Amino acid sequence: MTGIYILPSCFPQSYRIVRDAKTWTEAQRYCREKYTDLVTINSEEDMIRLSHLLWDDDDEVWIGLHSDFNHWKWSLKKEGFYKEGEAEFRNWNVNEPNADTDKDKSSVCVDIGTNGQWSDYFCRGSRWFICYNESSETKYIYLRKAMNWTDAQSYCRKHYTDLPSVRNITENKAIQNIVEGYSWIGLYRDPWKWSDGEVRHINSFNNWKAGQPEKTMNSCVTTTYSKWNTRLCNDEYAFACSVKVSKQTVKVMLTKSDFSGDLEEMQDEILEQFNQRLKDHGLEEFKLKWIKQPDGKIFHLKETEDQDEK
Numbered sequence: 001m002t003g004i005y006i007l008p009s010c011f012p013q014s015y016r017i018v019r020d021a022k023t024w025t026e027a028q029r030y031c032r033e034k035y036t037d038l039v040t041i042n043s044e045e046d047m048i049r050l051s052h053l054l055w056d057d058d059d060e061v062w063i064g065l066h067s068d069f070n071h072w073k074w075s076l077k078k079e080g081f082y083k084e085g086e087a088e089f090r091n092w093n094v095n096e097p098n099a100d101t102d103k104d105k106s107s108v109c110v111d112i113g114t115n116g117q118w119s120d121y122f123c124r125g126s127r128w129f130i131c132y133n134e135s136s137e138t139k140y141i142y143l144r145k146a147m148n149w150t151d152a153q154s155y156c157r158k159h160y161t162d163l164p165s166v167r168n169i170t171e172n173k174a175i176q177n178i179v180e181g182y183s184w185i186g187l188y189r190d191p192w193k194w195s196d197g198e199v200r201h202i203n204s205f206n207n208w209k210a211g212q213p214e215k216t217m218n219s220c221v222t223t224t225y226s227k228w229n230t231r232l233c234n235d236e237y238a239f240a241c242s243v244k245v246s247k248q249t250v251k252v253m254l255t256k257s258d259f260s261g262d263l264e265e266m267q268d269e270i271l272e273q274f275n276q277r278l279k280d281h282g283l284e285e286f287k288l289k290w291i292k293q294p295d296g297k298i299f300h301l302k303e304t305e306d307q308d309e310k
């Protein structure tokens, strides 16, 4: 007789509140060592589930959101494309970059002017732009279409390769030679990022308290009264870790001598015995269930000639 059961069964991402006050970075390390990571909150349901775990309404815990404001990134992320130092090449104009993300809370993108120097500007602004085409002789194409940075990026990715990266002064010169005004290049930064690496896009779920986020620089995020606040990352708070739940399907073989009677009728009883065995082995959080086969039955009689198979 064989049956299939799930070990442990699927239930949504679960959370653990750790009640030791730690800095955000220490909390992140702790969650990664003991569980999976600091929590990522993607929906109202996630937020409600987390709030239920907080004992008192005014409990305040770190979540995985933190400032990514000092981190400039190129749109084109290609293995081997940047030699040492080339991803960090910059040609800022005087007093740039200067966009005030604390005030605006949005992503910041970069343009190049006719003097070859760069400025930062809010990504939703409209600019002409350059596309990079890796597979043709002409590497840089100038688009006299005003688009926001994200639309320009999609346009370049669809018709060519991407928005251009500028890896050195030679490339900067080549681009400078074709632009006729402030034009988007591929550099940008996002103000917020989750500990698990997910970038929080401007339109994605958020639960900021009124007037928040207050500061972007060196900021990490807590939740209290179900609302998010920015705090200095070196402050100490309790924290919420996420626990990755894995699902495993196991096929079990029972011999007649283990159980007598109708197995389908005894399915709950058998499952309970497995439950007890796993508990005896120290497993605490798991859930077992049988899987029905297409014929609606759990158990299937094995042919005798199969008996030697494992």
Ligand SMILES: [Ca+2]
Residues within 6 Å of the ligand: 096, 097, 098, 099, 119, 120, 121
């Ligand atoms: Ca600027």
